[in-house]
Amino acid sequence: MTVTHIDTQETSAAATAEILSAAAAAHAGWSATPPAGRAAVLDRVADALEEAADRLVPVALEETHLPEARLRGELKRTAFQLRLFGTVLREGGYLDARIDHADPEWPMGAPRPDLRRSLRPIGPVAVFSASNFPFAFSVAGGDTASALAAGNAVVVKAHEGHPRLSGLTGTVVQDALKAAGVDPHLLSVVFGRDAGTAVLADSRIKAAGFTGSIPGGRALQDIANGRPDPIPFYGELGSTNPIFVTRDAAQARAAEIVAGFLESFTLGTGQFCTKPGIMFVPRGTGMVEELRNASLPAVGPMLNGRIEAGFNHVLEALSGIDGVQVLNTAAAGSGAPAPVLLGTGVERLLADPQALEAECFGPAAFVVEYDDESQLVEAAKTFEGQLTATLQAEPASEVQDLVAVLAEKAGRLLWNQWPTGVSVTYAQQHGGPYPATTVPGSTSVGTAAITRFLRPVAFQNFPQHLLPPELREDNPFAAPRLVDGVRLV
């Protein structure tokens, strides 16, 4: 196989300006393309990515050290995601179309005019891609898919961890767009921090998506907020994803829970935003002993040296906290880190939750022992916003209070499953209160992610021929609508 040269040089200021102009021009045509037309194009992009698997995966392997099976699965997920947004576009409910016919009797004290409201593309979108999902949260990943589906042009800032893959993915997508007869500048890739911040600060960019660390995300969020015209910044920053094991669950199936936990916190070398970083286990059930004596799964190498250095740094800080012990560890593999379980008691955690609940990106987790389940509720209250929180419990467990607290803290609650593995579906929620997400009402995975890149416009007393199709009386695309307060599908 011949790999052509992939340019990954930092994008100059002049080139960035050209890319932004081209994106704005491409946006104009794309945003006016009917949803079904956009769906057909997304299908073509999905096909092209799958067809290019044998060109993309080797570059990804080289740059990320992730296993080939994982990368091929992730590429499949990425293509699936583009097609799923196509079905969302064809169904039309995402438009949230509402029609109020004029009503002289409207009981507000004034006649109601004819008002019709639906969602439209927000404008060109900046996407900052993630290190740990070189396909699914990168150039053609979830943020891009939802922004394109919503009708926007996208400018992606490539992650420095996989620049060549980013460039190649961009080329594959642009070729597919061209072949589908639309402007290839709908998707562009820029390289380098300066280019990324220039894109985010540019007045033509109307929203941004980000997946990454808390400091990196917050810095970009501050740029978005500090613009003369602030724009929505949808960042997914960090999460510790606590697991709460009730006493009866530990008594009923300690071995199963331990096995599930060990697999989940080491999966992908612990480099998932939903990696469980803390598990609360009851004292006196033998569970800690099982965890101490378990043989920890072997893990592969980390994504890159910078991320490995970060892991070692955070792990060192956590291990050095007074009252924290290393509970279990394995030998480091060749070029790979050693998985580590740290241990402490819930009293220690409650004394300094901020330090002990910090995210550690990599194959490490805390085991926190407790005596009484009321301590779980107390501990749950100390967490910052989370992507997920998990209960390992039995049907008769008294967990109502714990569930109530966790629903305030996390975007997804799991029952007897594990948080790693985020299915792309209609009901998925990947986002929670800050710092899990910068906008707590949003999700970056699942079909609801499209809403982030839309904006409502109402038309008052408009003639039919100037309305968007979904707001016309004849409803040509059969969009679900709310008509005079009644939901019609």
Next chain:
Amino acid sequence: MTVTHIDTQETSAAATAEILSAAAAAHAGWSATPPAGRAAVLDRVADALEEAADRLVPVALEETHLPEARLRGELKRTAFQLRLFGTVLREGGYLDARIDHADPEWPMGAPRPDLRRSLRPIGPVAVFSASNFPFAFSVAGGDTASALAAGNAVVVKAHEGHPRLSGLTGTVVQDALKAAGVDPHLLSVVFGRDAGTAVLADSRIKAAGFTGSIPGGRALQDIANGRPDPIPFYGELGSTNPIFVTRDAAQARAAEIVAGFLESFTLGTGQFCTKPGIMFVPRGTGMVEELRNASLPAVGPMLNGRIEAGFNHVLEALSGIDGVQVLNTAAAGSGAPAPVLLGTGVERLLADPQALEAECFGPAAFVVEYDDESQLVEAAKTFEGQLTATLQAEPASEVQDLVAVLAEKAGRLLWNQWPTGVSVTYAQQHGGPYPATTVPGSTSVGTAAITRFLRPVAFQNFPQHLLPPELREDNPFAAPRLVDGVRLV
């Protein structure tokens, strides 16, 4: 009638802290109250406000100088709005309930777990009330109604323009809450800038709503964004609300358009966020002459001296711009400002749009003459985000390009009606790109306003008894849902 003493002293730091604690405690119970229960309470609050009209309106009259009929109408609208949110709660579609049953065949490459997602209250909300709607955008106004409906406690920062009315409204609402059997601390009022910023910065507050000026709103937005845990800040800041008159419309009905415009820009002494501040009219149709010779409507006094001083200051700046003339003015009434029409040409506006398109809060507006309708498109492109944009046009007018540009600039487009008067309905949109609104995807009027104060949570593999009612198989409240991608109502 005896008016009891109303305390409007600046709220001390200690009192603010107590109010926040009480709000957080009240939030816990309210957020767990089923939607229909909350609807019944909102109905009681609406009744209480209407019943207290003869106590509230005299205080409003005294503090705002607005006419009694307007104030009584606004109170009616305020009560209507609370009841309308009640119907939203009873219908249940606002929950955006989604159920994905487990699916081993899900084509993503991994089995789909059982996932169920709906929206829940975001947490206690801070509301900063407006000067110009002492009822509808104040203590019991749209932000409060939508935040309470969503299931949140609310802390309102009273506007300094009507402190006694704010205090009295708070008391009426609290008494109604108590009578309805819920915690009266669901709604509290604080006074003074320091108390307002302390509330906004407090970690127990999870979102904020604001209606007011661009500098005031931006300062608060920066506080919300600068918190260790930034929160969504829904601000409605400013808008010029341009009107575009096509040549054929001017030829067909110049007198009617002139009359409508004069009424709209002087309504409420020009103190509406949707006041049309600029009208583009074709040269050579006699329309400017009609505007010059028209007798401008008399207006009432402004809300207060600070706002009148601001009006005079902006008007002076606008009048002083080279190439701007006073087209028409009336004598000032007793204690009331003189309505003013300024005039200029579209060439002048295009040369310095930022200066000429600034919002002027009060009874003044620009008349901008143009030659060719292509200049309307050019001028439309120069506007910042707007709440509204209006076309005065004929069915055969060629305005497709203009509509396309305006849909990118404004949240509500009107056809042959006037932007003042914002009906509270299902399809209303009151919000646009910055600075019209800080969050372009949101509205502060209409039933969609509730979404601002909600947050999604997904439950994975959860037992039925621990799910919110709208996510249970039996769907006890018959909420509309998206089940396995199919919309069921």
